[in-house]
Amino acid sequence: MTHKLAAYGGKKVREEPLDPHRYLQTRFGEEEKQAVSEVLDSGYLCRVFGDRAKAFEQEIAEYFGVAGAAAVSSGTAAIHCALAALDVGYGDEVITSPITDMGSVIPIVAQNAVPVFADVDPNTFNINAASIEKVLTERTKAIIAVHLAGQCCVMRPIMDLARERGVHVVEDCAQSYLSTCDGRTAGTIGDVGCFSLNDFKHITCGDGGFLTSDDRDLIYRAALFADKGYPRTGPVRNSLVMGLNYRITELQAAVASVQLRKLASIIERRREFARILNEMLSRIEGFNPPTVANGIVHSYWFYPFTIDSELLGVDAATFAREVTAEGIPVTYPYLGSPVYLFDSVRKMHIYGSEITYKEGLCPDAEKALASMMVLPCNESMTENDARDIAAALSKVCDYHLEKSNHDT
Ligand SMILES: Cc1ncc(COP(=O)(O)O)c(C=O)c1O
Numbered sequence: 518m519t520h521k522l523a524a525y526g527g528k529k530v531r532e533e534p535l536d537p538h539r540y541l542q543t544r545f546g547e548e549e550k551q552a553v554s555e556v557l558d559s560g561y562l563c564r565v566f567g568d569r570a571k572a573f574e575q576e577i578a579e580y581f582g583v584a585g586a587a588a589v590s591s592g593t594a595a596i597h598c599a600l601a602a603l604d605v606g607y608g609d610e611v612i613t614s615p616i617t618d619m620g621s622v623i624p625i626v627a628q629n630a631v632p633v634f635a636d637v638d639p640n641t642f643n644i645n646a647a648s649i650e651k652v653l654t655e656r657t658k659a660i661i662a663v664h665l666a667g668q669c670c671v672m673r674p675i676m677d678l679a680r681e682r683g684v685h686v687v688e689d690c691a692q693s694y695l696s697t698c699d700g701r702t703a704g705t706i707g708d709v710g711c712f713s714l715n716d717f718k719h720i721t722c723g724d725g726g727f728l729t730s731d732d733r734d735l736i737y738r739a740a741l742f743a744d745k746g747y748p749r750t751g752p753v754r755n756s757l758v759m760g761l762n763y764r765i766t767e768l769q770a771a772v773a774s775v776q777l778r779k780l781a782s783i784i785e786r787r788r789e790f791a792r793i794l795n796e797m798l799s800r801i802e803g804f805n806p807p808t809v810a811n812g813i814v815h816s817y818w819f820y821p822f823t824i825d826s827e828l829l830g831v832d833a834a835t836f837a838r839e840v841t842a843e844g845i846p847v848t849y850p851y852l853g854s855p856v857y858l859f860d861s862v863r864k865m866h867i868y869g870s871e872i873t874y875k876e877g878l879c880p881d882a883e884k885a886l887a888s889m890m891v892l893p894c895n896e897s898m899t900e901n902d903a904r905d906i907a908a909a910l911s912k913v914c915d916y917h918l919e920k921s922n923h924d925t
Pocket of ligand 1: 591592593594617618619620621663664689691692713714715724725726
């Protein structure tokens with residue numbers, strides 16, 4: 518006998534709804550305040566004169582075990598600097614994912630290059646070597662491997678394909694700090710890794726970003742691009758490349774540096790929460806937990822899931838609304854459409870290209886977005902929260918199972 522759903526007047530699983538933003542209350546502590554205060558006391562807020570951003574870059578390189586890092590003003594800026602450093606320019610094609618933030622698309626267009634969308638694996642929602650190969654042409658200059666939701670793409674076949682075809686690989690790690698593929702950390706596998714420090718990410722300084730690479734020269738070129746082409750050496754000013762002002766400030770770098778020290782523990786707590794959740798949810802008929810590809814360790818920026826709509830006889834939008842009414846917020850849809858159907862992308866004019874972006878371009882991405890729901894998953898969530906999530910999901914699944922059995 519199932520219980521009446523809260524959406525239709527029944528008792529809620531959780532009277533006080535689960536607050537997915539609880540972690541914001543403890544996100545910053547005395548260390549961040551101290552770090553900001555030290556920068557203010559130094560009198561220098563701009564990285565050109567201060568030493569905090571430079572020290573942060575050193576810390577990133579050591580943390581990720583790479584030859585160099587460049588800190589910039591956002592994740593979008595990091596990707597733009599990476600493409601500029603890789604000499605992506607007019608008429609080049611850059612392959613990216615249809616399920617991502619516009620930060621993985623705008624930099625391509627800003628370089629007068631052409632965004633090309635590879636379809637996603639319907640289970641992991643990431644692009645893969647097979648889908649990339651289908652859209653790779655003579656004009657492809659780079660691939661942006663977007664690691665979605667905390668899950669690194671399966672990188673070895675992507676790297677093999679890229680090397681064979683002489684194409685660069687940029688890893689978009691904005692959502693996937695410390696995810697690993699075959700034991701290697703996201704951001705250390707491709708030619709360059711790009712990270713975001715915006716307010717929604719595993720770690721933050723409000724807005725910010727950085728690049729990681731084993732190619733010191735690439736990092737130098739990216740840093741030049743982020744500072745209007747100025748090398749900042751010698752007494753006479755000269756600009757070496759056409760760049761932008763993508764500088765991170767000393768204040769941002771100071772906060773980000775403290776946050777970097779907290780990263781491992783944040784990821785560890787998210788993984789532990791996801792482990793508990795996976796275990797509890799595995800018993801629910803009709804519920805599909807996130808698929809993690811072989812060789813990948815997830816870092817759970819969010820927890821994507823789907824349901825067996827046929828078995829339960831309910832669509833994702835209704836299901837998400839019903840679980841939310843139980844006091845467990847479920848996001849649906851994650852994106853209203855693949856990014857190639859966003860207004861800005863459909864309206865853009867790409868010089869020298871006849872390419873158009875229309876429905877049906879990446880059918881698996883379109884299907885995935887129609888079915889993917891998102892549960893919050895962060896370091897403040899407890900075993901009790903997991904129990905409530907499981908109770909709400911199982912209540913809604915059981916309700917529909919019984920209803921479909923009854924109807925047939
Ligand atoms: C996958 C992905 N790439 C790039 C970005 C851009 O980062 P930012 O907002 O720091 O510019 C984001 C941010 O949401 C993202 O999720």
